[in-house]
Amino acid sequence: MxxxxxxxxxxxxxxxxxxxxxxxxxxxxxxxxxxxxxxxxxxxxxxxxxxxxxxxxxxxxxKILNTREEFEVRLAANVALGLQPRQLDGTIAVARLRAKLHLSNGQYMLVAPKDHSDGRSKRQLLHWGAVDAGRVLSALQEKGLTCGFAADDDVSAGCERSVSVTSPEEALVKMTSERTVIYCDDENTTKQIYDALSSVCNGI
Structure with missing residues:
Protein backbone atom coordinates (compact mmCIF):
# COMPACT_ATOMS: atom_id res chain seq x y z
CA MET A 1 0.00 0.00 0.00
CA LYS A 63 9.27 4.72 -6.56
CA ILE A 64 11.22 2.52 -4.17
CA LEU A 65 10.98 -1.25 -4.56
CA ASN A 66 10.88 -3.61 -1.61
CA THR A 67 14.20 -5.48 -1.88
CA ARG A 68 12.91 -8.36 0.25
CA GLU A 69 10.35 -9.44 -2.33
CA GLU A 70 10.62 -10.64 -5.90
CA PHE A 71 11.15 -7.89 -8.43
CA GLU A 72 11.26 -7.44 -12.17
CA VAL A 73 14.53 -6.72 -13.92
CA ARG A 74 14.70 -5.12 -17.34
CA LEU A 75 17.44 -5.92 -19.84
CA ALA A 76 19.25 -3.12 -21.62
CA ALA A 77 19.02 -3.51 -25.40
CA ASN A 78 22.77 -3.98 -25.92
CA VAL A 79 22.84 -6.67 -23.21
CA ALA A 80 19.83 -8.52 -24.66
CA LEU A 81 21.32 -8.53 -28.17
CA GLY A 82 24.51 -10.15 -26.82
CA LEU A 83 22.72 -13.19 -25.38
CA GLN A 84 23.32 -16.55 -27.06
CA PRO A 85 20.64 -18.89 -25.67
CA ARG A 86 20.93 -22.66 -25.84
CA GLN A 87 17.79 -24.80 -25.96
CA LEU A 88 17.28 -27.14 -22.98
CA ASP A 89 13.97 -28.56 -24.10
CA GLY A 90 10.94 -27.39 -26.04
CA THR A 91 10.08 -24.58 -23.64
CA ILE A 92 13.29 -23.56 -21.82
CA ALA A 93 16.49 -21.97 -23.10
CA VAL A 94 19.47 -20.73 -21.06
CA ALA A 95 22.13 -18.14 -21.76
CA ARG A 96 25.20 -16.83 -20.01
CA LEU A 97 25.04 -13.21 -18.93
CA ARG A 98 27.54 -10.65 -17.65
CA ALA A 99 25.93 -7.40 -16.56
CA LYS A 100 25.62 -4.88 -13.75
CA LEU A 101 22.42 -4.43 -11.74
CA HIS A 102 21.36 -0.79 -11.79
CA LEU A 103 18.46 0.90 -9.99
CA SER A 104 16.89 3.97 -11.58
CA ASN A 105 13.53 5.58 -10.75
CA GLY A 106 12.48 2.53 -8.79
CA GLN A 107 13.20 0.10 -11.66
CA TYR A 108 15.96 -2.48 -11.80
CA MET A 109 17.95 -2.69 -15.02
CA LEU A 110 20.73 -5.03 -16.14
CA VAL A 111 23.23 -2.90 -18.02
CA ALA A 112 26.52 -3.73 -19.71
CA PRO A 113 29.57 -3.25 -17.44
CA LYS A 114 32.07 -0.53 -18.25
CA ASP A 115 34.56 -3.18 -19.33
CA HIS A 116 32.80 -4.36 -22.51
CA SER A 117 35.18 -7.27 -23.11
CA ASP A 118 33.20 -10.33 -21.99
CA GLY A 119 36.18 -12.71 -22.04
CA ARG A 120 34.27 -15.45 -23.91
CA SER A 121 37.46 -16.75 -25.47
CA LYS A 122 39.07 -17.25 -22.03
CA ARG A 123 36.21 -18.46 -19.84
CA GLN A 124 35.34 -22.14 -19.50
CA LEU A 125 31.97 -23.43 -20.57
CA LEU A 126 29.35 -24.34 -17.98
CA HIS A 127 27.97 -27.80 -18.77
CA TRP A 128 24.81 -29.57 -17.64
CA GLY A 129 22.99 -32.84 -18.17
CA ALA A 130 23.94 -36.50 -17.92
CA VAL A 131 26.98 -37.65 -19.90
CA ASP A 132 26.61 -40.57 -22.31
CA ALA A 133 29.65 -42.80 -21.71
CA GLY A 134 29.54 -44.30 -25.20
CA ARG A 135 29.60 -40.88 -26.88
CA VAL A 136 32.47 -39.78 -24.63
CA LEU A 137 34.50 -42.86 -25.59
CA SER A 138 33.92 -42.17 -29.31
CA ALA A 139 34.82 -38.49 -28.90
CA LEU A 140 38.07 -39.39 -27.12
CA GLN A 141 39.02 -41.83 -29.86
CA GLU A 142 38.30 -39.17 -32.50
CA LYS A 143 40.80 -36.94 -30.70
CA GLY A 144 43.44 -39.64 -31.24
CA LEU A 145 43.47 -40.95 -27.67
CA THR A 146 43.90 -44.67 -27.04
CA CYS A 147 41.21 -45.58 -24.54
CA GLY A 148 38.51 -48.02 -23.51
CA PHE A 149 36.13 -48.71 -20.69
CA ALA A 150 37.92 -49.61 -17.45
CA ALA A 151 38.26 -53.34 -16.78
CA ASP A 152 36.44 -53.07 -13.45
CA ASP A 153 33.59 -51.01 -14.96
CA ASP A 154 30.28 -52.56 -13.90
CA VAL A 155 27.81 -51.77 -16.68
CA SER A 156 24.96 -53.50 -14.90
CA ALA A 157 25.24 -51.19 -11.90
CA GLY A 158 24.48 -48.16 -14.06
CA CYS A 159 25.81 -45.79 -11.41
CA GLU A 160 29.33 -45.03 -12.61
CA ARG A 161 31.19 -45.54 -15.87
CA SER A 162 34.95 -45.14 -16.21
CA VAL A 163 37.05 -44.63 -19.33
CA SER A 164 40.74 -45.50 -19.07
CA VAL A 165 43.14 -43.57 -21.34
CA THR A 166 46.52 -45.20 -21.99
CA SER A 167 48.02 -42.94 -24.69
CA PRO A 168 49.48 -40.37 -25.20
CA GLU A 169 49.41 -40.19 -21.38
CA GLU A 170 47.55 -42.17 -18.77
CA ALA A 171 44.26 -40.75 -17.55
CA LEU A 172 40.96 -41.84 -16.08
CA VAL A 173 37.53 -40.30 -16.69
CA LYS A 174 34.81 -41.19 -14.18
CA MET A 175 31.21 -40.37 -15.07
CA THR A 176 28.16 -40.47 -12.82
CA SER A 177 24.68 -38.98 -13.18
CA GLU A 178 25.80 -36.02 -11.05
CA ARG A 179 29.34 -35.23 -12.16
CA THR A 180 32.29 -36.15 -14.40
CA VAL A 181 35.86 -36.11 -13.06
CA ILE A 182 39.10 -36.21 -15.07
CA TYR A 183 42.16 -37.73 -13.39
CA CYS A 184 45.33 -36.90 -15.31
CA ASP A 185 48.78 -35.45 -14.59
CA ASP A 186 49.45 -34.22 -18.14
CA GLU A 187 48.00 -30.80 -19.00
CA ASN A 188 47.75 -31.38 -22.77
CA THR A 189 45.98 -34.72 -22.36
CA THR A 190 43.61 -33.17 -19.83
CA LYS A 191 42.72 -30.44 -22.34
CA GLN A 192 42.06 -33.03 -25.06
CA ILE A 193 39.75 -34.93 -22.72
CA TYR A 194 37.97 -31.72 -21.70
CA ASP A 195 37.48 -30.73 -25.35
CA ALA A 196 36.06 -34.19 -26.10
CA LEU A 197 33.61 -33.91 -23.19
CA SER A 198 32.59 -30.42 -24.31
CA SER A 199 31.75 -31.73 -27.78
CA VAL A 200 29.15 -34.17 -26.40
CA CYS A 201 27.71 -32.00 -23.59
CA ASN A 202 25.41 -29.03 -23.57
CA GLY A 203 27.25 -25.93 -22.44
CA ILE A 204 27.13 -22.16 -22.35
Whole structure:
Protein backbone atom coordinates (compact mmCIF):
# COMPACT_ATOMS: atom_id res chain seq x y z
CA MET A 1 0.00 0.00 0.00
CA UNK A 2 1.20 3.58 -0.59
CA UNK A 3 2.76 5.09 2.49
CA UNK A 4 3.38 8.71 3.41
CA UNK A 5 6.89 9.22 4.75
CA UNK A 6 8.12 12.40 6.35
CA UNK A 7 11.81 13.04 5.64
CA UNK A 8 13.67 14.58 8.56
CA UNK A 9 17.10 16.16 8.29
CA UNK A 10 19.77 14.59 10.46
CA UNK A 11 22.43 17.18 11.11
CA UNK A 12 25.91 15.98 12.03
CA UNK A 13 27.20 18.26 14.76
CA UNK A 14 30.73 17.30 13.86
CA UNK A 15 30.24 18.92 10.47
CA UNK A 16 30.72 15.92 8.19
CA UNK A 17 32.19 16.89 4.83
CA UNK A 18 30.94 15.58 1.51
CA UNK A 19 34.21 13.74 0.98
CA UNK A 20 33.42 11.61 4.04
CA UNK A 21 30.05 10.40 2.72
CA UNK A 22 31.34 7.51 0.58
CA UNK A 23 33.69 6.17 3.32
CA UNK A 24 30.78 6.36 5.78
CA UNK A 25 28.51 4.40 3.42
CA UNK A 26 31.28 1.83 2.95
CA UNK A 27 31.16 1.20 6.71
CA UNK A 28 27.35 1.18 6.96
CA UNK A 29 26.90 -1.00 3.81
CA UNK A 30 23.32 0.03 3.03
CA UNK A 31 21.21 -1.54 0.29
CA UNK A 32 19.60 1.70 -0.80
CA UNK A 33 20.45 5.34 -0.03
CA UNK A 34 18.20 8.37 -0.54
CA UNK A 35 19.93 11.71 -1.07
CA UNK A 36 18.46 15.21 -1.31
CA UNK A 37 18.46 16.44 -4.91
CA UNK A 38 20.74 19.39 -4.08
CA UNK A 39 23.54 17.00 -3.06
CA UNK A 40 23.80 15.48 -6.56
CA UNK A 41 26.37 18.06 -7.71
CA UNK A 42 28.12 18.54 -4.37
CA UNK A 43 28.46 14.88 -3.43
CA UNK A 44 29.29 12.70 -6.46
CA UNK A 45 28.84 9.01 -5.78
CA UNK A 46 30.90 6.11 -7.03
CA UNK A 47 29.47 4.46 -10.14
CA UNK A 48 30.67 1.02 -9.00
CA UNK A 49 29.28 1.36 -5.46
CA UNK A 50 27.62 -1.86 -4.16
CA UNK A 51 24.57 0.10 -2.97
CA UNK A 52 21.84 1.73 -5.03
CA UNK A 53 20.94 5.39 -4.56
CA UNK A 54 18.10 7.74 -5.46
CA UNK A 55 17.64 11.49 -5.14
CA UNK A 56 14.51 13.06 -3.70
CA UNK A 57 13.09 16.56 -3.67
CA UNK A 58 9.97 18.33 -2.49
CA UNK A 59 6.66 17.62 -4.27
CA UNK A 60 8.25 14.84 -6.30
CA UNK A 61 7.25 11.18 -6.08
CA UNK A 62 9.87 8.47 -6.45
CA LYS A 63 9.27 4.72 -6.56
CA ILE A 64 11.22 2.52 -4.17
CA LEU A 65 10.98 -1.25 -4.56
CA ASN A 66 10.88 -3.61 -1.61
CA THR A 67 14.20 -5.48 -1.88
CA ARG A 68 12.91 -8.36 0.25
CA GLU A 69 10.35 -9.44 -2.33
CA GLU A 70 10.62 -10.64 -5.90
CA PHE A 71 11.15 -7.89 -8.43
CA GLU A 72 11.26 -7.44 -12.17
CA VAL A 73 14.53 -6.72 -13.92
CA ARG A 74 14.70 -5.12 -17.34
CA LEU A 75 17.44 -5.92 -19.84
CA ALA A 76 19.25 -3.12 -21.62
CA ALA A 77 19.02 -3.51 -25.40
CA ASN A 78 22.77 -3.98 -25.92
CA VAL A 79 22.84 -6.67 -23.21
CA ALA A 80 19.83 -8.52 -24.66
CA LEU A 81 21.32 -8.53 -28.17
CA GLY A 82 24.51 -10.15 -26.82
CA LEU A 83 22.72 -13.19 -25.38
CA GLN A 84 23.32 -16.55 -27.06
CA PRO A 85 20.64 -18.89 -25.67
CA ARG A 86 20.93 -22.66 -25.84
CA GLN A 87 17.79 -24.80 -25.96
CA LEU A 88 17.28 -27.14 -22.98
CA ASP A 89 13.97 -28.56 -24.10
CA GLY A 90 10.94 -27.39 -26.04
CA THR A 91 10.08 -24.58 -23.64
CA ILE A 92 13.29 -23.56 -21.82
CA ALA A 93 16.49 -21.97 -23.10
CA VAL A 94 19.47 -20.73 -21.06
CA ALA A 95 22.13 -18.14 -21.76
CA ARG A 96 25.20 -16.83 -20.01
CA LEU A 97 25.04 -13.21 -18.93
CA ARG A 98 27.54 -10.65 -17.65
CA ALA A 99 25.93 -7.40 -16.56
CA LYS A 100 25.62 -4.88 -13.75
CA LEU A 101 22.42 -4.43 -11.74
CA HIS A 102 21.36 -0.79 -11.79
CA LEU A 103 18.46 0.90 -9.99
CA SER A 104 16.89 3.97 -11.58
CA ASN A 105 13.53 5.58 -10.75
CA GLY A 106 12.48 2.53 -8.79
CA GLN A 107 13.20 0.10 -11.66
CA TYR A 108 15.96 -2.48 -11.80
CA MET A 109 17.95 -2.69 -15.02
CA LEU A 110 20.73 -5.03 -16.14
CA VAL A 111 23.23 -2.90 -18.02
CA ALA A 112 26.52 -3.73 -19.71
CA PRO A 113 29.57 -3.25 -17.44
CA LYS A 114 32.07 -0.53 -18.25
CA ASP A 115 34.56 -3.18 -19.33
CA HIS A 116 32.80 -4.36 -22.51
CA SER A 117 35.18 -7.27 -23.11
CA ASP A 118 33.20 -10.33 -21.99
CA GLY A 119 36.18 -12.71 -22.04
CA ARG A 120 34.27 -15.45 -23.91
CA SER A 121 37.46 -16.75 -25.47
CA LYS A 122 39.07 -17.25 -22.03
CA ARG A 123 36.21 -18.46 -19.84
CA GLN A 124 35.34 -22.14 -19.50
CA LEU A 125 31.97 -23.43 -20.57
CA LEU A 126 29.35 -24.34 -17.98
CA HIS A 127 27.97 -27.80 -18.77
CA TRP A 128 24.81 -29.57 -17.64
CA GLY A 129 22.99 -32.84 -18.17
CA ALA A 130 23.94 -36.50 -17.92
CA VAL A 131 26.98 -37.65 -19.90
CA ASP A 132 26.61 -40.57 -22.31
CA ALA A 133 29.65 -42.80 -21.71
CA GLY A 134 29.54 -44.30 -25.20
CA ARG A 135 29.60 -40.88 -26.88
CA VAL A 136 32.47 -39.78 -24.63
CA LEU A 137 34.50 -42.86 -25.59
CA SER A 138 33.92 -42.17 -29.31
CA ALA A 139 34.82 -38.49 -28.90
CA LEU A 140 38.07 -39.39 -27.12
CA GLN A 141 39.02 -41.83 -29.86
CA GLU A 142 38.30 -39.17 -32.50
CA LYS A 143 40.80 -36.94 -30.70
CA GLY A 144 43.44 -39.64 -31.24
CA LEU A 145 43.47 -40.95 -27.67
CA THR A 146 43.90 -44.67 -27.04
CA CYS A 147 41.21 -45.58 -24.54
CA GLY A 148 38.51 -48.02 -23.51
CA PHE A 149 36.13 -48.71 -20.69
CA ALA A 150 37.92 -49.61 -17.45
CA ALA A 151 38.26 -53.34 -16.78
CA ASP A 152 36.44 -53.07 -13.45
CA ASP A 153 33.59 -51.01 -14.96
CA ASP A 154 30.28 -52.56 -13.90
CA VAL A 155 27.81 -51.77 -16.68
CA SER A 156 24.96 -53.50 -14.90
CA ALA A 157 25.24 -51.19 -11.90
CA GLY A 158 24.48 -48.16 -14.06
CA CYS A 159 25.81 -45.79 -11.41
CA GLU A 160 29.33 -45.03 -12.61
CA ARG A 161 31.19 -45.54 -15.87
CA SER A 162 34.95 -45.14 -16.21
CA VAL A 163 37.05 -44.63 -19.33
CA SER A 164 40.74 -45.50 -19.07
CA VAL A 165 43.14 -43.57 -21.34
CA THR A 166 46.52 -45.20 -21.99
CA SER A 167 48.02 -42.94 -24.69
CA PRO A 168 49.48 -40.37 -25.20
CA GLU A 169 49.41 -40.19 -21.38
CA GLU A 170 47.55 -42.17 -18.77
CA ALA A 171 44.26 -40.75 -17.55
CA LEU A 172 40.96 -41.84 -16.08
CA VAL A 173 37.53 -40.30 -16.69
CA LYS A 174 34.81 -41.19 -14.18
CA MET A 175 31.21 -40.37 -15.07
CA THR A 176 28.16 -40.47 -12.82
CA SER A 177 24.68 -38.98 -13.18
CA GLU A 178 25.80 -36.02 -11.05
CA ARG A 179 29.34 -35.23 -12.16
CA THR A 180 32.29 -36.15 -14.40
CA VAL A 181 35.86 -36.11 -13.06
CA ILE A 182 39.10 -36.21 -15.07
CA TYR A 183 42.16 -37.73 -13.39
CA CYS A 184 45.33 -36.90 -15.31
CA ASP A 185 48.78 -35.45 -14.59
CA ASP A 186 49.45 -34.22 -18.14
CA GLU A 187 48.00 -30.80 -19.00
CA ASN A 188 47.75 -31.38 -22.77
CA THR A 189 45.98 -34.72 -22.36
CA THR A 190 43.61 -33.17 -19.83
CA LYS A 191 42.72 -30.44 -22.34
CA GLN A 192 42.06 -33.03 -25.06
CA ILE A 193 39.75 -34.93 -22.72
CA TYR A 194 37.97 -31.72 -21.70
CA ASP A 195 37.48 -30.73 -25.35
CA ALA A 196 36.06 -34.19 -26.10
CA LEU A 197 33.61 -33.91 -23.19
CA SER A 198 32.59 -30.42 -24.31
CA SER A 199 31.75 -31.73 -27.78
CA VAL A 200 29.15 -34.17 -26.40
CA CYS A 201 27.71 -32.00 -23.59
CA ASN A 202 25.41 -29.03 -23.57
CA GLY A 203 27.25 -25.93 -22.44
CA ILE A 204 27.13 -22.16 -22.35
Missing amino acids: PAAIQVLECSFLSGIKTGKVNPLLAVLKPKLVLFPEDLKSRCPLKEDAPWSFLYYSEVKTI
